Amino acid sequence: MRVVGIRRAGGPVEVAALSGDGAAVTVLARLEEFWADAAGFLAADPAGDPVPAADVEFVPPVLPGARVVCIGLNYLKHVAEGSYAGEGVPPYPTLFARWTASLTVDGAEIPVPADEDGLDWEGEVVAYVGSTLVDATPEEALAAVVGYSTFNDVTSRRAQKLTSQWILGKNGDRSGPLGPLVPAAEVGDLRDGLRVTTRVNGETVQDGRTDEMVYTVGDTLSLVSRTLTLRPGDLLATGTPSGVGYARTPPWLMQPGDVVEVEVERLGVLTNRIVGTSAREVARRGR
Numbered sequence: 039m040r041v042v043g044i045r046r047a048g049g050p051v052e053v054a055a056l057s058g059d060g061a062a063v064t065v066l067a068r069l070e071e072f073w074a075d076a077a078g079f080l081a082a083d084p085a086g087d088p089v090p091a092a093d094v095e096f097v098p099p100v101l102p103g104a105r106v107v108c109i110g111l112n113y114l115k116h117v118a119e120g121s122y123a124g125e126g127v128p129p130y131p132t133l134f135a136r137w138t139a140s141l142t143v144d145g146a147e148i149p150v151p152a153d154e155d156g157l158d159w160e161g162e163v164v165a166y167v168g169s170t171l172v173d174a175t176p177e178e179a180l181a182a183v184v185g186y187s188t189f190n191d192v193t194s195r196r197a198q199k200l201t202s203q204w205i206l207g208k209n210g211d212r213s214g215p216l217g218p219l220v221p222a223a224e225v226g227d228l229r230d231g232l233r234v235t236t237r238v239n240g241e242t243v244q245d246g247r248t249d250e251m252v253y254t255v256g257d258t259l260s261l262v263s264r265t266l267t268l269r270p271g272d273l274l275a276t277g278t279p280s281g282v283g284y285a286r287t288p289p290w291l292m293q294p295g296d297v298v299e300v301e302v303e304r305l306g307v308l309t310n311r312i313v314g315t316s317a318r319e320v321a322r323r324g325r
Contacts, residue, residue, distance in 0.1 A: 039080065040218035040306070041185065042143070043069065043099035046089070053099045055084040056218055062088035073101055073271040076168040076184045080221040098141040098216050101271040106136035106214070107262055108191065110204065112277025113250045130261065131253040134204045136275070142212040144308050149317040151194050151210050156291025157312060160191035160278035161236035161244050161300035163228065165255050166219060171268040179263060180256030186225045188217035188308040189275055190236075190300045195284045195291070211318055217300075217308040225304050228255060232303040234279055239296055246279025253277075 040056040044063055053072040054063035064084040066072055072079055100106075110132035142148070150157055168184030191214065198207025225232075231249030235242060259274060283290040292298060294314040301307045 039084070039221055039224070041066070041080070041099060041220075042218050043097040044089075044094040045097055046094050051097055051099075053079070054089075054094075056091070057088065061091055063091055063094060064088050069099065069101060072099070073168075076166070076270060080184055080223075096143045096145070098138070098143060099219060100138050100141055100216075100273065102138055104138055105266075105268070105272040106138060106141070106275065107258075107273065108134050108136055108208065108275040109253060109258060109277040110134055112252050113246055113279045114252060115246070115250070115280035127252055131258050131277075133258075133262070134208060136214055137209055140209040140211070141214040141216055142310075143215060144217055145310065146212050146215055147311050147313040147317060148192055148212050148215070149210075149313050149315050150292075150294060151197065151318075152315045154194045154196050154291075156283075156293050157210075157213070158193045158195050158283045158291055159236050159238060159243065159298050159300075160193060160282060161234050161302070162189040162191050162278050163187070163232070163234065163248060163276045163302055163305065164189040164216060165259075165274045165276060167259065167268050167272040167274070168270055170270065171259060171263040174260050174263045174268075176254065176256035176260040179259035180254075182259070182268075183222050183255060185219040185221050186228075186302075186305060187219050188300050188302045188305045190215050190298060190308055190310065191275055191278060192292075192298075192310075193282075215308055215310050217302075217306055220305050228276070232305070233301075234303075235301045236281065237299045237301070238290075238292060243283070243290075244279050244281035246281075248276070250279065251276060 228248040231247040236244035
C-alpha cells in the first residue's frame, strides 16, 4: 500500500491509498482520524469508491502540529565529506528540526531562495511514529514506527552556514518533498540495507544503503523520547549518504530547470523540479 494526503475542492486533508498505477486514490480517513489509529488503517484493506487522482490535490499526510526531527550526520562517508571531516563520529546524533510548512510532495516544484546560488540534494528515508513514546527503549521506539517514505532534505547551504544553527537553511519553501508512506510491515528493517539513490538530471550523485547508518531509527527515537514526548504523526528524517553537492570540487548546486530524483528500495521514486525564486512570489500573490 502507498498512502498519500489529499485535498478535494479545498476541503479538509484526507489520507488515501494510491492505486498501483497512480491514477486513483481510495480515501481511508480524515487526517486526524488516520493518525489516531494509523496502524489499524494501514493493516486494513482500503474500502470505498476510487477517486481519480486528477480530481484531487496531493499534500503531505502530516499533522500541522507534527514534529519533524532530522538527523544531520548519519552515514559514515557523509560525516567524512562534510564539516566534521577528521573529527570522527559524534557520540550522539546531530539533530535539527523542520517545520511542517516546509514539506511538500512528489512532483512539486522547489524554488531557489533569492540569496542562494542553488540548492543541494539530500536523499533520505523518513520514519513515521504511530504511537506515543515517552522514555522508550530502542525496541519500543522501533515497534512504534508505522511507515516510511522517500524524502529529499533539499538544503539552502548559504542560509544553513550563516550560524551554527541549521534551521534556516533546512526550511526553505517546499524544500522537503515526501514520497508516499509505505507501511513498515512492507518495508522491513532498515538495518537490512535498503539502497538509497539520488539522481540530478539523470546522473547518479548519491548511492548508499541504510545499513550504513550510524544511529538506528530505534536508538534515535529512544533518545529523543527521553527529552520530549513523541506523538502519532511525528516524523524522523534519518540522514543522507555521501555525495551531496556542496562537498564536491567544484561545488555543484541545483539550478532552475534541474530535475532531482530520490529512489529508495521498497519505497519508490520521488521526483521534483527546481524553479526560480519568482515562484515564491507567484505563491504569495495566489494566497
